[in-house]
Amino acid sequence: xxxxxxxxxxxxxxxxxxxxxxxxxxxxxxxxxxxxxxxxxxxxxxxxxxxxxxxxxxxxxxxxxxxxxxxxxxxxxxxxxxxxxxxxxxxxxxxxxxxxxxxxxxxxxxxxxxxxxxxxxxxxxxxxxxxxxxxxxxxxxxxxxxxxxxxxxxxxxxxxxxxxxxxxxxxxxxxxxxxxxxxxxxxxxxxxxxxxxxxxxxxxxxxxxxxxxxxxxxxxxxxxxxxxxxxxxxxxxxxxxxxxxxxxxxxxxxxxxxxxxxxxxxxxxxxxxxxxxxxxxxxxxxxxxxxxxxxxxxxxxxxxxxxxxxxxxxxxxxxxxxxxxxxxxxxxxxxxxxxxxxxxxxxxxxxxxxxxx
Amino acid sequence: xxxxxxxxxxxxxxxxxxxxxxxxxxxxxxxxxxxxxxxxxxxxxxxxxxxxxxxxxxxxxxxxxxxxxxxxxxxxxxxxxxxxxxxxxxxxxxxxxxxxxxxxxxxxxxxxxxxxxxxxxxxxxxxxxxxxxxxxxxxxxxxxxxxxxxxxxxxxxxxxxxxxxxxxxxxxxxxxxxxxxxxxxxxxxxxxxxxxxxxxxxxxxxxxxxxxxxxxxxxxxxxxxxxxxxxxxxxxxxxxxxxxxxxxxxxxxxxxxxxxxxxxxxxxxxxxxxxxxxxxxxxxxxxxxxx
Ligand SMILES: Nc1ncnc2c1ncn2[C@@H]1O[C@H](COP(=O)(O)OP(=O)(O)OP(=O)(O)O)[C@@H](O)[C@H]1O
Ligand SMILES: [Mg+2]
Numbered sequence: 001x002x003x004x005x006x007x008x009x010x011x012x013x014x015x016x017x018x019x020x021x022x023x024x025x026x027x028x029x030x031x032x033x034x035x036x037x038x039x040x041x042x043x044x045x046x047x048x049x050x051x052x053x054x055x056x057x058x059x060x061x062x063x064x065x066x067x068x069x070x071x072x073x074x075x076x077x078x079x080x081x082x083x084x085x086x087x088x089x090x091x092x093x094x095x096x097x098x099x100x101x102x103x104x105x106x107x108x109x110x111x112x113x114x115x116x117x118x119x120x121x122x123x124x125x126x127x128x129x130x131x132x133x134x135x136x137x138x139x140x141x142x143x144x145x146x147x148x149x150x151x152x153x154x155x156x157x158x159x160x161x162x163x164x165x166x167x168x169x170x171x172x173x174x175x176x177x178x179x180x181x182x183x184x185x186x187x188x189x190x191x192x193x194x195x196x197x198x199x200x201x202x203x204x205x206x207x208x209x210x211x212x213x214x215x216x217x218x219x220x221x222x223x224x225x226x227x228x229x230x231x232x233x234x235x236x237x238x239x240x241x242x243x244x245x246x247x248x249x250x251x252x253x254x255x256x257x258x259x260x261x262x263x264x265x266x267x268x269x270x271x272x273x274x275x276x277x278x279x280x281x282x283x284x285x286x287x288x289x290x291x292x293x294x295x296x297x298x299x300x301x302x303x304x305x306x307x308x309x310x311x312x313x314x315x316x317x318x319x320x321x322x323x324x325x326x327x328x329x330x331x332x333x334x335x336x337x338x339x340x341x342x343x344x345x346x347x348x349x350x351x352x353x354x355x356x357x
Numbered sequence: 358x359x360x361x362x363x364x365x366x367x368x369x370x371x372x373x374x375x376x377x378x379x380x381x382x383x384x385x386x387x388x389x390x391x392x393x394x395x396x397x398x399x400x401x402x403x404x405x406x407x408x409x410x411x412x413x414x415x416x417x418x419x420x421x422x423x424x425x426x427x428x429x430x431x432x433x434x435x436x437x438x439x440x441x442x443x444x445x446x447x448x449x450x451x452x453x454x455x456x457x458x459x460x461x462x463x464x465x466x467x468x469x470x471x472x473x474x475x476x477x478x479x480x481x482x483x484x485x486x487x488x489x490x491x492x493x494x495x496x497x498x499x500x501x502x503x504x505x506x507x508x509x510x511x512x513x514x515x516x517x518x519x520x521x522x523x524x525x526x527x528x529x530x531x532x533x534x535x536x537x538x539x540x541x542x543x544x545x546x547x548x549x550x551x552x553x554x555x556x557x558x559x560x561x562x563x564x565x566x567x568x569x570x571x572x573x574x575x576x577x578x579x580x581x582x583x584x585x586x587x588x589x590x591x592x593x594x595x596x597x598x599x600x601x602x603x604x605x606x607x608x609x610x611x612x613x614x615x616x617x618x619x620x621x622x623x624x625x626x627x628x629x630x631x632x633x634x635x636x637x638x639x640x641x642x643x644x645x646x647x648x
Contacts, residue, residue: 053547073550086548090566099562100552151552 004029004154004187005050010059011211012045019045021211022059027155032181032188034198037208038234043191044159046208050189051080051157064154074103079148080157084164085140087132093119093143094128100151118150119143122180138169142176149184158190162197174200195235199223207231229271229351239317240273240351250348254313257343258290264350271351276320278347281308281333282340291340296333306332310341317341395619403613413620423604423621427628430600433515434583437522438530441579442572444523445530449571450564453538454546469531477525481589484521488512488593513595521589526582530575537571538564570640577636581629601625 005027012019020042027033035043048054049061052073060069068076079100087096098115106114119125122142132140141161148156161177162170178201181188192198198205199219207215207222207230215227226232229240243252245264250257252272264270282291297316298309305322319341321332333339399408417423448469456462472480487493488511495511498504511517541564549559565572587602594600601621608618 051551053551073547074553074555078551080548080551082544082548084542084544086542086544088545088548088563099549100554103553103558147552 002029003027004031004064005189006062007046007050008060008062010046010049010056010061012042012049012054013057018211019054020049020056023208023211023213024059025206025213025216027187027189029154029187030185032178032190032201032203034202034205035189035191035208036193036195036198036205036234038193041208042211043193043208045211047080047157047159047189047191050155051078052076053080077154078157079151079153079155080159081141081144081148081161083160085132085144087140087143087147089132091132092128093124093130093132093135096132096143097147097150099147104151114150115146118146121149121183122146122176137165138173141165141173145177145180149180149186153186155187155189158188160191160193163192163194170197177201199235207234223275224347225349227352229273232273232349232351237276237318238273238349239276240271241315242269243272244269253292253315255292256290257292257348258345259348260346263348273349273351274343274347276307276318277322279317279319279341279343281310281319281321282342284338284340287340288342290345291342294339294341296335296337296339299332299335301332308333310339312341392619392622395616396623398616398619400614400616405615413617414624416617417620417624426599426601426604427624429597430584430602433518433522433600434580436519437526437583438576438579440519440523441527441530442576445527445534445575446568446572449531449535449538452535453541466531466535470528473528478588480525481521481592484517484524485512485592488517488520512593513598515594515598517593517595518589518598521593522583522586525586525589526579529578529582533571533574533578534568535571537568541567573636573640577633581632584629584632585625 003026005025007023007025009022009024010020011022023042023046035046037043045054049056050063052068052071052075056069060067062068064077073080087093088099091099094112094115097118098111101111101114116125116128119128122145124139124142124146127135127139127143132143135143141164145161158177162173165173174197177188190201199222202219204217205219205222206213209230215222215231217225222231222235226235226238229238232238232240241252243250243257244267245251245259246267248259248261250259250263250272264272284293287293292312294310294312294317296308297311300307300309303323305320308319308321310317310319323331395405396413397409397411399406399410399412452462452465456465485492489495490507490509490512492511495504495507499507545563545567546559549563550556554562584600585602587600587606590598590600590603602625605618605621605625608614608621612618
């Protein structure tokens with residue numbers, strides 16, 4: 001597979017403010033890449049530099065083998081879907097979608113045909129003559145998508161495309177977005193600050209912080225092997241604690257845990273962690289090698305699962321348990337119960353501490 | 358109980374509203390009514406005799422001199438509006454899209470709008486001093502050697518009137534156009550570029566259509582204000598520069614023909630109201646397309 005977009009050490013400074021700080025990134029053709037990070041970390045700025053709306057202070061942007069660093073948006077083979085859709089209010093839906101086709105010198109009748117086909121692709125074939133203000137938020141979103149893909153760009157850029165929708169619609173649109181990407185086979189680069197959205201849709205997630213890339217990997221790598229406490233904290237919930245490894249024993253939480261040999265350098269104090277669903281709650285009677293004695297302090301019931309908060313040597317840990325029984329909440333411990341918890345040894349993660357790295 | 362309350366409320370409403378209502382009736386509707394009544398009377402120099410006849414209107418529509426004045430007035434008002442548009446649009450565009458600093462933008466905006474606080478007469482008079490034989494333009498041209506002696510061609514003609522009226526009424530063009538341009542979301546411009554259009558096509562396909570309500574409003578205001586003006590013809594206009602308002606003023610003054618003056622005033626009123634209604638329709642059509 002070839003790289004369709006390559007960013008070489010690009011930075012963007014807004015006066016004293018550093019929006020993007022020395023980022024390098026390659027996106028392969030057909031890939032669905034997500035830029036994920038908290039507000040103000042530079043995701044939009046990075047995306048806008050690919051689209052041509054911001055000129056990098058340093059570095060270069062290569063799209064489809066051409067250096068486009070200093071080209072305006074209308075000279076780049078990419079299209080963007082704006083967060084608030086940016087539909088032209090004085091044009092019908094069909095005219096909006098066909099807007100970019102007139103530029104290519106396409107004939108009027110063909111413009112209409114292709115616009116209609118693109119609208120059908122997003123399920124709005126019958127709204128060709130409607131005005132944007134007559135559509136719902138989700139429909140406007142789809143018009144914006146149709147308008148961007150109708151020009152068959154090499155890359156489709158999406159800046160928080162679903163953030164203006166309510167939760168139910170957002171989930172439906174996620175499915176549709178993924179289906180659309182598979183159908184048209186385009187390269188998607190999407191910005192989001194919603195980690196579930198990033199994990200659900202992407203082939204690859206790029207986690208950003210303060211204008212830099214902190215980790216770049218597949219969703220399961222990011223989830224199972226976050227490189228830092230920052231990433232672990234940003235994606236899902238993680239129980240974090242300090243500890244030292246000696247052989248196959250991890251000294252942490254005032255206890256001894258069993259870990260695979262060679263998990264971390266011998267004797268160094270590092271941050272370790274595990275995901276809430278990677279541990280089990282056992283009755284106090286079955287204490288064994290590597291289990292930790294704990295006290296249940298809180299139970300949060302979620303319907304198909306429950307989060308049980310326990311305390312081990314004064315530190316709170318969260319543990320998820322799925323509930324498959326018909327009777328809800330059956331088999332859950334009670335608050336105040338003494339229990340044993342068993343963490344799956346191969347699910348304990350080592351996190352490079354920012355200080356150590 | 359509720360009835361009494363609503364009655365009291367209505368009474369209070371009436372008390373609050375009655376002074377402005379009275380004022381409007383007394384000073385707006387009454388004069389117009391008098392004007393309408395007068396327009397059917399007969400003139401018997403130097404008196405106006407009560408009557409009900411259409412002689413004044415017939416005179417206006419048959420005597421070609423009135424049509425000529427009306428056409429000239431419309432021509433001057435049209436030229437003023439066009440010139441003001443050509444100057445105001447680039448200025449407002451520059452303010453809305455090119456000036457980044459809010460402070461500078463406000464300063465430049467106020468530079469155009471602030472003269473509205475200065476007396477109209479004073480502003481029109483300024484151009485007399487600029488264009489006159491002793492004026493700035495002449496002294497400039499003489500000091501640069503282009504002219505050897507002061508010229509009087511700049512003042513007392515229709516060009517001088519158009520220049521003066523444009524200067525006087527241009528704020529009414531800048532304000533609505535700037536307001537319309539400022540409302541255009543920047544990402545619509547970006548989206549047009551993203552979809553392959555260059556700056557000129559984006560301007561024609563996005564910026565101008567979205568600014569149209571402001572352009573129409575500005576054009577209407579400038580046109581109607583110039584159409585009814587009678588000061589600048591007196592100050593800087595020549596013998597061929599009389600506008601309809603001057604003719605009307607003359608009927609109430611030296612000519613002492615109030616009935617004809619009233620009829621002329623009503624004809625002018627109908628024309629202006631017609632223009633305002635048409636522009637309002639047009640704008641509402643645009644609003645329906647936009648909203
Ligand atoms: N035009 C600009 N002028 C000045 N500073 C800017 C500009 N655009 C962005 N910035 C700054 O650059 C940084 C990154 O902004 P950016 O919009 O890329 O963040 P983001 O990750 O997209 O955040 P969000 O999730 O809130 O959209 C921020 O500190 C922001 O204040
Ligand atoms: Mg953003």
